[in-house]
Structure formats: C-alpha cells, structure tokens
Amino acid sequence: MFSDPWSERDLTECLRTGVPFLVAEREGAVVGYVIAHHALDEAEILNLGVGPAQQRQGIGHALVHDMIVHLRALGVEKVFLEVRESNAIAQRLYQALGFAQVGRRRSYYRLPVEDAVVLRAAI
Secondary structure (H helix, E strand, C coil): CCCCCCCHHHHHHHHHHCCCEEEEEECCEEEEEEEEEEECCEEEEEEEEECHHHCCCCHHHHHHHHHHHHHHHCCCCEEEEEEECCCHHHHHHHHHCCCEEEEEEEEEECCCCEEEEEEEEEC
16 A cells, blocks of 8 residues: 555554544455544644555545544644655545645655655645
8 A cells, every 4th residue: 555654553553542543444344544633623634545456436535534524523623634746646635625735845755755745624
C-alpha cells in the first residue's frame, strides 16, 4: 500500500491512545482504514490506506467521508492532511470531499523523498 508504511507499533499506539480509527471490511478481511487526530476544533487525517485490489471502488472516499462525519460530531470545524505531490488520484479524492490546497511541506516524505501538499477542509 505504501512505499514507507507505518509500523505495527505506530498503529498499535494509535489504537491505545483512542484516536479516531475507522476500518473497512469485506468478507471478514480488512480492506482499508483511516486514522485521525483531533484537538479542540481542528483535526488531521494521519493515514488512509486501501488495499491495492480494492482501490477505485469508493472505499477511500467512504472512509474519509465517515471520518469527517465522526470528527464533526466531536466539534471539529477544520480538517488537515498531507498527500504526496505525485499522488494525483488521492488529491482528486480529497478535492471531491471538499479539501483544498493550503500549503506545501518540502521533502516531507521519505522513500522516495518528495514534497507533501497540505490540504484543508472546513467541515
């Protein structure tokens, strides 16, 4: 899924601390997930992953949409995220959900090194 994936420890720590974590399943198998973090009226989507065989089936869109609904219920008004500059498919997904570019982080990603586009959505 990712060229520089999160470790099992990172994912376990998210679960342990109780951050919003949604999972998509099909026939008992995990096919995608989204993780966020929030404080006061702002949130950040930390990670979105959908299995390669399940991509372009609306799973990512549904996960992000459902996370936005969940965050809104917690009082969040703005959601941020970073996406690889080269990931045009993900950028289109986020734009369809109301995200717009608000910045850039130079050399943010590793393996390979690449800029991140910072997106924000008012919810």
